[in-house]
Amino acid sequence: MIIDSHAHVDEVLAWGWMDPPEALILLMDEAGVDRAVIMTYRDAAGPDDPSTLYIQEAVNRYPERLIGYIRINPNAAGAIEALDQAICDFKMKGLKLHPVSYVGFPYGEATLRLMRRAAEYHAPVLFHTGDEALALPEEVAEAARMCPQARVIMAHMGGYYHCEAVLQAAKELPNILVDTSAIPYPWMIRKAVETIGAQRVLFASDGPGCLPTLEVEKVRLAELRPEDEALVFSGNIQRLLEEVRHDL
Numbered sequence: 001m002i003i004d005s006h007a008h009v010d011e012v013l014a015w016g017w018m019d020p021p022e023a024l025i026l027l028m029d030e031a032g033v034d035r036a037v038i039m040t041y042r043d044a045a046g047p048d049d050p051s052t053l054y055i056q057e058a059v060n061r062y063p064e065r066l067i068g069y070i071r072i073n074p075n076a077a078g079a080i081e082a083l084d085q086a087i088c089d090f091k092m093k094g095l096k097l098h099p100v101s102y103v104g105f106p107y108g109e110a111t112l113r114l115m116r117r118a119a120e121y122h123a124p125v126l127f128h129t130g131d132e133a134l135a136l137p138e139e140v141a142e143a144a145r146m147c148p149q150a151r152v153i154m155a156h157m158g159g160y161y162h163c164e165a166v167l168q169a170a171k172e173l174p175n176i177l178v179d180t181s182a183i184p185y186p187w188m189i190r191k192a193v194e195t196i197g198a199q200r201v202l203f204a205s206d207g208p209g210c211l212p213t214l215e216v217e218k219v220r221l222a223e224l225r226p227e228d229e230a231l232v233f234s235g236n237i238q239r240l241l242e243e244v245r246h247d248l
């Protein structure tokens, strides 16, 4: 069983990013991925945002394959209401935050408020983390430190240049997990498992932008123990998603 814990489905004509659910599912089939957690490229600004409805529609069309996260601009006036609607009404499973996209510090007050709300639902908070200002490991880790009740997933394990800093932060803060998407080093996945434990490492592709077949192979090349590989490929994300509650 392989569950991709971070993939994209959206159509944004102005950016030239046209990835309907069928495009991702084709790549999942090629890679042997059973299910994928999906999110948009756009940030929702409130309830009934077209981006959220797009995810909801995709999940309704492929309920056996797709699991929805809402992606929100925390600084938008309707941010909390958008999260409530997504989790309570649409049964979405988590929150995606991309501080570079909405231009805000990960540890800004509006973001912390939204993270606290997500934590009440036990919903994971997936942060884009990488080599750019506003998404640096130290900045995302500060948000995790200020909101210890939230389960913070640092995507891309910090990107090309910041893997070590992400592992350092995760060593200090037990509420941090990492995903394997888009980093170029299979051995870094093994190091993550050895440093913070297999329970906190999640397989992700960030597809269709990154190729799921390649991302799966990268985890295999890390040559983990079979029981650890099973946790990374599906056990961990299953456990996280099962804990999400859909009312308060």
Ligand SMILES: [Zn+2]
Pocket (backbone or CB within 6 Å): 006, 007, 008, 206
């Ligand atoms: Zn992504």
